[in-house]
Amino acid sequence: MAPSLPEPDAGPAPLPESQRRYLEHLRVERRLAQRTLxxxxxxxxxxxxxxxxxxxxxxxxxxxxxxxxxxxxHGQDLSPRSLALMMSAWRSWYRWMGRQGLVELNPVDGLRAPRGAKPLPKALSVDDAVQLAAHRDEAADPVREACDAALVELLYSCGLRVSELVGLDVVPGASARGWLDLDAAEAHVLGKGSKQRLVPIGRAALEAVRAWLQCRGEWLAAGSTERALFIGPRGGRLGATQVRQRLSLRAQAAGSPTHVHPHMLRHSFASHVLQSSGDLRAVQDLLGHANISTTQVYTKLDFQHLAKVYDAAHPRARKR
Known part of the structure; x- marks a missing residue:
């Protein structure tokens, strides 16, 4: 939802001719939405x-x-997002004025709105993540159940992006974007920027993938050469949207307390490994982050976890 800007204190007065012409340009030529106008x-x-x-x-x-x-x-508590929108409108108007030859300088060029606090990534608790990964639906189609169990285990066990998950092939090849070496318990992944990395696969994920591979052929047509590790009932490679839908449904069935999406399992993986090991560099390598500052956000999640433990356990912190 777009942020709303506070109205000026004075009552609305006619805009200058140049601004009325500019807004008409936005409406007619650029066809901006009414809300944006x-x-x-x-x-x-x-x-x-x-x-x-x-x-x-x-x-x-x-x-x-x-x-x-x-x-x-900003000192009047206008949010960074609203300020950014306001400055964008000013910058765009002055740029238009420059093209009309009405100003020589765009005073907003090069200026940026104050940065807002970045929201922390949402991660499941350890108990909720384990409950989701361990969930099994005995009444479901066994092939679909095996597929869904394997993809959930891999997302949580390896911290994969959904694009990395759906890009996995059954065997390595020249065109493969990634594959699993089950004997070595390693996932070969092609991440952002076409950067390759190795990620260890946990025991539970290995078992789930092997169970899926045993029945994967039931969804393949005779003579199919589909190389994708994860396929749908029609034998084609699963897409990211399908994975999101399946994970959401599975999380609901498992009783997860919140909406779960693939990246939440990646956040959960990173947070839980960091809680257990305290090794930020290792988590950076496992996630494939180019810059450790990207990984450092999980230290805040780790601190939140510690703060909750403190609040629950320390006698001077408990709420009466």
């Missing part, structure tokens, strides 16, 4: 108000003034 108009009205308060013509606004205005609005 409303947000852009609000942003331009705010710009008019700030310029009027500062006693400066819109065409003569400078970089320093825009920087002060943004800092002031």
């Amino acid at each position: 409303i947000l852009y108009e609000q942003a331009l009205r705010r710009l008019c108000q700030l310029a009027e308060e500062a006693g400066v013509a819109l065409e003569r606004v400078g970089v320093a003034q825009v920087r002060r205005w943004v800092a002031r609005l």
Whole structure:
């Protein structure tokens, strides 16, 4: 949902001709949605108000003034997301004004809105993750059950991205994006940026994959050369959307307390390994992160876990 911008304190006044023409350009030529047009108009009205308060013509606004205005609005608790939207509208209008020959300088170019706090990745608790991985539906089609059990085990055991999971082949080959070496208990994965990495496969995942391979052929047509590890009932490679749907349904059946998607199992894998080992570099390698700063977010999840343990266990922290 798009953020809403606060209305200027003064009542709505007619916009300058240049801004009315610009909004018409957005509506007719760029065909922006009505909601977006409303947000852009609000942003331009705010710009008019700030310029009027500062006693400066819109065409003569400078970089320093825009920087002060943004800092002031941020201090008034306007969210970074709303500020970014407002600055984008200003920047776009000044760029349009430049193309019309009405300004020489775009005072918003090169300026960025303050960064907002990044939300922490959502991970399952250890108990919930294990419960999901161990879930079995005895009444389900045995082939589908074996397939779903294997893909859940691999996502949680190896921390794979869903694109890496659906790219796995049964055997290695020149065109393979990834494959499993069950004897060595290793997954050969082609990750982001075409970077290859090796990920160990846990015992439970190995057993689940072997069980799936024993019945995978029942979904293959006679003479099929499909190399994908995970296939659907029609014998074709599973796609990411199908995996998400299957995982969501399986999580509901397993009684998971929240909506579960493939990346949540990757977050759970990283968080749980870090909780047990404390080895951030190892988790970085297992996830295939190019920069360790990307992996460091899981240290915050680890601290949250420790804080919950403290709150539950320490006599001076318990709520009465």
